[in-house]
Amino acid sequence: MADVKKIATRDSYGKALVELGKEHDDVVVLDADLANATKTGVFQKAFPHRHFDCGIAEANMMCMAAGLATTGLKPFASSFAMFAAGRAFEQVRNSIGYPHLNVKIGATHGGISVGEDGASHQCCEDFALMRSIPGMTIICPADAVEAEAATKAAYDLEGPVYLRFGRLAIPVFHEEGFHFVVGKGEVLRDGSDVAIIANGLLVYEAIQAGELLAQQGINAMVINMATIKPLDEELVLSAAKKCGKVITCEEHNIIGGLGEAVCAVLSEKLPTPVRRIGVNDEFGHSGPAAALLKQFGLSAEHIVEVAKDFCGK
Numbered sequence: 001m002a003d004v005k006k007i008a009t010r011d012s013y014g015k016a017l018v019e020l021g022k023e024h025d026d027v028v029v030l031d032a033d034l035a036n037a038t039k040t041g042v043f044q045k046a047f048p049h050r051h052f053d054c055g056i057a058e059a060n061m062m063c064m065a066a067g068l069a070t071t072g073l074k075p076f077a078s079s080f081a082m083f084a085a086g087r088a089f090e091q092v093r094n095s096i097g098y099p100h101l102n103v104k105i106g107a108t109h110g111g112i113s114v115g116e117d118g119a120s121h122q123c124c125e126d127f128a129l130m131r132s133i134p135g136m137t138i139i140c141p142a143d144a145v146e147a148e149a150a151t152k153a154a155y156d157l158e159g160p161v162y163l164r165f166g167r168l169a170i171p172v173f174h175e176e177g178f179h180f181v182v183g184k185g186e187v188l189r190d191g192s193d194v195a196i197i198a199n200g201l202l203v204y205e206a207i208q209a210g211e212l213l214a215q216q217g218i219n220a221m222v223i224n225m226a227t228i229k230p231l232d233e234e235l236v237l238s239a240a241k242k243c244g245k246v247i248t249c250e251e252h253n254i255i256g257g258l259g260e261a262v263c264a265v266l267s268e269k270l271p272t273p274v275r276r277i278g279v280n281d282e283f284g285h286s287g288p289a290a291a292l293l294k295q296f297g298l299s300a301e302h303i304v305e306v307a308k309d310f311c312g313k
Contacts, residue, residue: 006169007144010108013165014039016151017076017106021047024155026072030065032058032079037167038108040078058083062091062103069101074155077103081110081164085126096160097133104154104161110140111251112279112296113168113201115289122284128256130162131229137182138228140164140250142203143172146226149180157182166251168289170201185232187239191221194307195239198249199225199258202277202298206249209303216304218311228258233265240272245310247275251298254278275306 020027021043030052035041044051054061058079065077077084084107085092096103107126114122130138137157141147147165154161188203189210198206203224210220221239225232240246246266248259259276266272279296293299307313 004171004173006171008167008169009141009144009147009165010039010167012144012147013106013108013151013163014042016148017043018046020152020155021050024074026074027155028052028068028073028075030054030061030075030077032056032061032083034079037080038078038106040106058088059091062088063095065103066095066099066101069103075103076106078106078108080121080123081107081126082121082123085129085162086123089129093133097136100135100159102158102160104163106151106163106165108165109167110164111166111200112284112292112298113166113251113289115168115292116286118286119283124251124253124279124284125256126162126164127228127250127252127258131256131261135159136229137161138164139182139226140199140228141226142200142224143170143174145172145174145176145178146180149178150226153180153182164200166201168201171204173204173207180226183227183230183232185235186224186226187221187235188224189220189222191219192243193219193311194245194247195221195223195243196247196249196303196307197223197225197236197239197258197262199228200251202249202251205298205300206303208300209307212300212304213307216308216313218307218313220307225258228261231261231265236262236265237270240266240270245273247277247303247306247310249277249303252278253281255281273310275310277303277306
């Protein structure tokens, strides 16, 4: 793993914004006094007249983005996930979601891996909040290459999009030029004993878990489900039918996120045993990101433990 290149998905978000800005004059970026952290600062440097620092006023920023969208521009409104989804929820719902405006929300610093910033900034509720807004597309890319491709795909998609990026540098496993399709999952490893469906930084952990499980006689399918809404129901059902058991993995509360989205599909269309790996309905706390991920069970080792127990090994 030491030889694997690691890049934070927030870095690719900033890179993608600059590339979009060069190609499209209608791209504008708003930030809430966090341009250095969200990486929109690179866009600000390249296009100073198309970047708006809204100050520490996330709710107002979302309303500004909504207003800009009504003029035909394509605004990307950026802040930490805790503020973009949490503090500004009412404005996202009423000013962006309700009129179905073409605003893209770039939410960085999602999940436990925010680390030392602590519980107040470790947003593990944003998927649940955004899933509740009708018409909101939700994407959580698994590495830097996918993050860049997803940001560009969001530009092409009509309507509101919530993009979640991380602070922590994580392994890059996609090849350059990867084509991202909104609403489509990606089978990274075929298998027949158990299907592991993951998103975000837990995808690479799931890949590692799949390799470790193979050494112990368990053939695990690994799926990257970057788009949480709309969910790739066809792939979920196909994996469940083939494997008979499903494990979901996300850097989010087990309530309201990927796990519940998968369970909703399966309970209605193909009842299947499911184990959910995520934050177990609790707040995080300050600490090194890597240590916190292990403590909260967001690691390849924990996925292996759950899979072995699930498969009776």
